[in-house]
Amino acid sequence: MKTSVTRRSLLAGLGGALAGLMTNSLAQTAKAAVKTVFVRTNAPRGYDPSKHKWLMCFDVDRCIGCGLCVEACKTENHVPQGPSYFRTWIERYIIKRPKPGSGSARGEVIVDSPNGGRDGFPPTLVPREDILKSFFVPKLCNLCEHSPCVQVCPVGATFDTPDGAVLVDPHYCIGCGFCIQACPYGCRFLNPETKTAEKCTLCYHRITRGKKPACVEICPTEARIFGDLKNPVENDPIQRFINQNKVNTLKPHLGTEPRVLYANLDKEVR
Amino acid sequence: MHRPIMPPQVFRLVLLTIAIVASYFMARWLLTPATFHAYGFYRGEALAEHMTPEPVYAGRNACGECHEDVVKKLAAKEHRTLGCETCHGVSQPHVENPDVKLTKIGDNHCLRCHEANGARPAFIKQIVVKDHFRGDKCTGCHVPHQPNEMP
Numbered sequence: 001m002k003t004s005v006t007r008r009s010l011l012a013g014l015g016g017a018l019a020g021l022m023t024n025s026l027a028q029t030a031k032a033a034v035k036t037v038f039v040r041t042n043a044p045r046g047y048d049p050s051k052h053k054w055l056m057c058f059d060v061d062r063c064i065g066c067g068l069c070v071e072a073c074k075t076e077n078h079v080p081q082g083p084s085y086f087r088t089w090i091e092r093y094i095i096k097r098p099k100p101g102s103g104s105a106r107g108e109v110i111v112d113s114p115n116g117g118r119d120g121f122p123p124t125l126v127p128r129e130d131i132l133k134s135f136f137v138p139k140l141c142n143l144c145e146h147s148p149c150v151q152v153c154p155v156g157a158t159f160d161t162p163d164g165a166v167l168v169d170p171h172y173c174i175g176c177g178f179c180i181q182a183c184p185y186g187c188r189f190l191n192p193e194t195k196t197a198e199k200c201t202l203c204y205h206r207i208t209r210g211k212k213p214a215c216v217e218i219c220p221t222e223a224r225i226f227g228d229l230k231n232p233v234e235n236d237p238i239q240r241f242i243n244q245n246k247v248n249t250l251k252p253h254l255g256t257e258p259r260v261l262y263a264n265l266d267k268e269v270r
Numbered sequence: 271m272h273r274p275i276m277p278p279q280v281f282r283l284v285l286l287t288i289a290i291v292a293s294y295f296m297a298r299w300l301l302t303p304a305t306f307h308a309y310g311f312y313r314g315e316a317l318a319e320h321m322t323p324e325p326v327y328a329g330r331n332a333c334g335e336c337h338e339d340v341v342k343k344l345a346a347k348e349h350r351t352l353g354c355e356t357c358h359g360v361s362q363p364h365v366e367n368p369d370v371k372l373t374k375i376g377d378n379h380c381l382r383c384h385e386a387n388g389a390r391p392a393f394i395k396q397i398v399v400k401d402h403f404r405g406d407k408c409t410g411c412h413v414p415h416q417p418n419e420m421p
Binding site: 027030031047049050061062063064065066067068072075076077092093094120121123124128131134135136156157159160161162167169170171172201203204205206208209211212214217218219220221222 | 296299300309310311312313316317319320321322323324325326327329330349351352353355356360382383385386387388389390391393394
């Protein structure tokens, strides 16, 4: 009877196995090297994103336009000081009286945001008797349920986290700026230092440590309300806000389903 | 002479195909970060990287640990909605080392909220500086922690 294992085949098999083992150890080393390139962090452990759902609310009637939130955001997140780099900002709306006999309910709408409102708002040049009404609207990332910015990113650098934030992975971002164009709320900018897209992270390093975002911490009138939908506290400010106000979102017709809620929002706010 | 299973040219093609497919899986295994599918189609470790920076603002709870009396006083009156750092500024260095002093607050800081501005809602008390100002500074007449109390 002829055996199927010859000396030649046995040696070849052994050699192949040895080569396989060596390749495997080489691959493990390479993978470890890749890992050290991508992973460098000393973040606080023990935070489970799937156990939280963060929500931000604004009461437009409470915003006094002091701009301290904009300043605090820049300090907290080391946002460049330039005139167009904001993770949060305040807009002032001035709605003029309609021209007599024009038949419209309201006149021209003037929106300004000098330096994002960081230094407060100077008195407007529009004469007082021409103003129908005027108010401040704080803005930041609208935390869309269906984020256009996430859909357009060609390298998958931006994503929705399970706890409701929309974050940018700066190691993946190539700075193409598609997301900046896609965001209907203008909430993103290209950081001139890192050359990557940046946006409000809900102060991710603060909320994961049990603190409030810097803008909420600083706001003197509680115009910004922040909370966790999955872990409501006693007399929860979010629940109270939604119960007591008629809430709306910005640009609901776009179907982005923002989770940032506004109370007392005027229809002219875009 | 034993007969080959398939013609040699087909055999080479099969080998080549296996090599290409194997190198694809090898590259994918090598280049996909360890935490890639932890939460979704992105690097899970990116969340940890966003958690990494140390907070700059300490938060009002940190202030209450030493200045409980002031926090209580503040909570009783009109300025109860203000955070400590709304006026006193960045406090994390002071929390870590009490010898580090906070920055001085100027009168302009009061005016950021209380200067008359047409867009401001009516609930906030507003002043026209040139009609209102009588002393050398705001704190000459007003106690910031209890605004309606006279010193």
